[in-house]
Amino acid sequence: MDYLEYKGYKGTVEYSKEDNCLFGKVIGMSQDVILYEGQTLDELRSDFEAGIDDYIAGCIAEGVEPRKPFSGRLNLRMPSELHARVASLANSTGTTINDFINKAIIHELDHHCATS
Structure with a gap:
């Protein structure tokens, strides 16, 4: 799936059969919602970029940092036994749990991308 990208924000591209239009929302924004729509990809991209520009301008006007x-x-939940194993292995290799999990995720992503 492709995404729209602008100023570090990424947005979905979806189609509504019912409304016969394209629409989407910025992903990764847990507390703020930025929605956009258009009849064509150019209109969708324009509304996407305008939505982000409006969001940033609104934050600046309110004196808050745009998210x-x-x-x-990332709040990660895991069984306590797994947590203990990760902590033990991370400690034995002289790294933190955070670094250990990041390396494991990168390894898995690299493996997935190589097989896709």
Whole structure:
């Protein structure tokens, strides 16, 4: 699936059969919602970019920092036994749990991309 991208924000591209239009929303924004639509891809992209520009302008007007999608913080839940195993292995290799999990995720993503 392709996405629209603008100023570090990524948005979906979807089609509504019922409304006969394209629509989408910016992904990774857990507290703010940015929606857009259009009859053509050019209209969709234009509304997407305008929505982001409006969001940023609104934040600036209110004196708040615009949120970026995917803050880099992830609350991960796992069984306590797995947590203990990860902590033990991370400690034995001289790394943090966070670094260990990041490396494991990168390894899995690289493996997935190589087989796709």
